[in-house]
Amino acid sequence: MQSTTIRRATAQDAARLTALVRGSGAYRGTYASIISGYRVTADYIARHRVFVAVDATGRVVGFYALVLEPPELDLAFVADDAQGTGVGRLLVRHMIAQAREAGLAEVRVVAHPPAEAFYRRMGAERVGTVAPSPPRVTWERPELRFTTA
Numbered sequence: 001m002q003s004t005t006i007r008r009a010t011a012q013d014a015a016r017l018t019a020l021v022r023g024s025g026a027y028r029g030t031y032a033s034i035i036s037g038y039r040v041t042a043d044y045i046a047r048h049r050v051f052v053a054v055d056a057t058g059r060v061v062g063f064y065a066l067v068l069e070p071p072e073l074d075l076a077f078v079a080d081d082a083q084g085t086g087v088g089r090l091l092v093r094h095m096i097a098q099a100r101e102a103g104l105a106e107v108r109v110v111a112h113p114p115a116e117a118f119y120r121r122m123g124a125e126r127v128g129t130v131a132p133s134p135p136r137v138t139w140e141r142p143e144l145r146f147t148t149a
Contacts, residue, residue, distance in 0.1 A: 073095060
């Protein structure tokens with residue numbers, strides 16, 4: 001994570017963020033259907049608080065998207081080769097600070113099942129389960145909440 005910075009995403013980041021989503025090893029096999037054909041668009045970046053983590057070489061190594069209404073962490077991805085380096089922790093801390101700044105008391109996360117343990121380590125509390133929504137999502141997902149206080 002040395003020299004990783006976070007900045008607001010721009011429309012020019014859309015293709016890189018889409019590539020990060022589609023290249024995620026966490027969504028291969030059973031979970032592939034949820035990202036099949038997924039695109040992060042310039043419009044999406046303009047409508048939400050999307051921030052990118054950039055390494056010392058200028059490469060985007062992660063990002064998140066905070067939706068303000070209703071408050072939800074909609075997307076959060078870290079490049080496979082950057083996982084375990086603290087980028088995810090940096091992004092979550094930044095997201096919580098952004099939510100607090102926006103006046104939000106809490107932020108909902110409908111987590112990718114393998115990511116639940118990470119979110120819980122970051123301070124999220126499990127509050128329920130979201131039912132499958134076929135055909136793209138055929139599995140239950142944990143529902144968590146971050147508080148911003």
